[in-house]
Amino acid sequence: MFSLRDKQIAKQVISKIKKMNVNLKFMHVCGTHQDTLVKHGLDALLKDCGIEIIQGPGCPVCVTTPREIEEMLMLAKKGKTVATFGDMIRVPGETQSLQNIRTEGYDVRTIYGIEDAVKIAKENKDKDVVFMAVGFETTTPTTASVLLKNPPSNFSILCCHRTVPNALKAILDMGEVKLNGLIEPGHVSTIIGTKPYEFISKDYDVPQVITGFEPLDLLMSIWMLVKQIKQGNAHVQNEYARAVHKNGNTKAKEAIDEVFESVDMKWRGFSVIPQSGLMLREKFEKYDARKKYENELAELKDKEFVEPKGCKCGELLRGLLYPKDCPLFGKQCKPGSPVGPCMVSIEGSCNIEYRYSKK
Amino acid sequence: MCLAIPGKIIEIDKNKEHAIVDYGDGTKRKVNVTLVDVKIGNYVLVHAGFAIEVLNEKDALETLSLFREMLSMEDE
Ligand code: SF4
Numbered sequence: 450m451f452s453l454r455d456k457q458i459a460k461q462v463i464s465k466i467k468k469m470n471v472n473l474k475f476m477h478v479c480g481t482h483q484d485t486l487v488k489h490g491l492d493a494l495l496k497d498c499g500i501e502i503i504q505g506p507g508c509p510v511c512v513t514t515p516r517e518i519e520e521m522l523m524l525a526k527k528g529k530t531v532a533t534f535g536d537m538i539r540v541p542g543e544t545q546s547l548q549n550i551r552t553e554g555y556d557v558r559t560i561y562g563i564e565d566a567v568k569i570a571k572e573n574k575d576k577d578v579v580f581m582a583v584g585f586e587t588t589t590p591t592t593a594s595v596l597l598k599n600p601p602s603n604f605s606i607l608c609c610h611r612t613v614p615n616a617l618k619a620i621l622d623m624g625e626v627k628l629n630g631l632i633e634p635g636h637v638s639t640i641i642g643t644k645p646y647e648f649i650s651k652d653y654d655v656p657q658v659i660t661g662f663e664p665l666d667l668l669m670s671i672w673m674l675v676k677q678i679k680q681g682n683a684h685v686q687n688e689y690a691r692a693v694h695k696n697g698n699t700k701a702k703e704a705i706d707e708v709f710e711s712v713d714m715k716w717r718g719f720s721v722i723p724q725s726g727l728m729l730r731e732k733f734e735k736y737d738a739r740k741k742y743e744n745e746l747a748e749l750k751d752k753e754f755v756e757p758k759g760c761k762c763g764e765l766l767r768g769l770l771y772p773k774d775c776p777l778f779g780k781q782c783k784p785g786s787p788v789g790p791c792m793v794s795i796e797g798s799c800n801i802e803y804r805y806s807k808k
Numbered sequence: 809m810c811l812a813i814p815g816k817i818i819e820i821d822k823n824k825e826h827a828i829v830d831y832g833d834g835t836k837r838k839v840n841v842t843l844v845d846v847k848i849g850n851y852v853l854v855h856a857g858f859a860i861e862v863l864n865e866k867d868a869l870e871t872l873s874l875f876r877e878m879l880s881m882e883d884e
Contacts, residue, residue, distance in 0.1 A: 458875070458879070461879060462878070462879075465878070465881075481811050534856075562858065563857070565857070587855055587860065588855065588856055590843050591856050591857065591858040594842050594858065636811070636853070639812070639853065665875065669875060669878065672878060688874065690867045690874075691864075691867040692812075692853055692861055694867075698843060698844070698860060700844065701860065704843065
């Protein structure tokens with residue numbers, strides 16, 4: 450049996466791709482894919498084969514909007530205990546990040562998953578605990594599952610969950626970048642299965658491959674995309690069958706459906722994308738921090754928020770640029786002093802580029 | 809964020825909500841298993857403290873056979 454990191458096989462696959470003699474551009478939407486591509490130098494090798502690969506809006510922390518961060522900052526400043534994932538805590542809002550205000554004494558907790566936040570609420574009945582629920586379909590069922598188990602009344606969520614397929618549609622509709630194929634995120638697909646992508650191939654004639662995260666997974670998937678193109682096909686293939694079933698995870702999908710409904714949502718770098726976000730259904734509204742703390746958040750309501758000055762995250766997330774095209778990259782903007790979220794998150798393209806280019 | 813790590817279920821609690829997962833590198837963690845149907849010995853993918861899917865060998869072999877097929881193919 451061979452390993453999914455076998456260098457010899459990787460070389461063989463690359464030489465097969467090279468012989469196919471193409472000039473193509475693919476997009477993926479997953480920080481883990483980007484990490485594999487850059488860490489193993491596959492991005493450069495593939496460029497040599499005429500294949501350019503770009504990271505689209507595939508980093509839940511990166512696509513979170515300045516407004517959502519300001520909402521969390523406001524809740525913390527109004528005395529709530531706010532909890533979220535480590536990356537999220539470091540993303541700058543207009544002037545500060547959650548991490549910054551923690552040093553001022555506000556109660557900001559870094560957690561590994563939603564159950565940790567519920568635990569804080571259970572152990573501190575005198576505190577109002579708000580969990581910033583970010584994440585794509587991979588993470589959403591964890592939020593749903595917890596809300597279905599009647600968490601305590603001093604617990605609520607600021608829902609920032611987003612869904613991938615309609616963001617891909619938005620990219621294709623905008624037409625700013627010409628894409629020949631899509632590398633679909635493995636663990637989002639673990640939950641949603643293969644069906645939700647089908648309309649994209651049908652309506653836009655774009656081939657798609659659901660892809661795992663090892664170097665050979667990515668190479669295989671690229672080969673599959675090129676093959677579809679050569680044969681004039683455009684459909685959804687599943688390279689990551691070991692973790693993705695056709696119907697996805699039914700239990701998880703049911704939990705999501707029971708708790709959330711689809712809404713139009715703004716993504717960083719994009720305007721509002723139709724049906725690309727989730728909000729809590731009425732039945733769960735007592736856990737909705739935006740409703741529960743409407744008064745505390747009132748002053749943000751009509752405010753306009755802008756993305757950090759000079760930061761190109763918006764263009765990066767739309768697949769128009771590479772991190773090094775940003776004049777701030779590696780200068781004013783570094784992982785220790787990030788200007789935009791793409792430099793904060795370990796899944797952000799700027800952070801990944803910076804980390805591996807230093808080695 | 810969507811990172812998920814495989815591990816093996818070695819213990820399931822009485823109410824079947826949580827299980828202990830062994831990641832094979834010496835770390836063991838308690839994970840929520842309400843989104844999957846698992847038995848002791850199953851391999852699962854864990855994300856943000858939840859098992860999100862059960863991995864099975866048959867499906868893993870499918871990936872390997874895809875590779876074999878490709879490598880044995882004539883270049884076009
Ligand atoms: S390098 Fe920094 S400022 Fe430039 S796009 Fe990336 S995160 Fe934004």
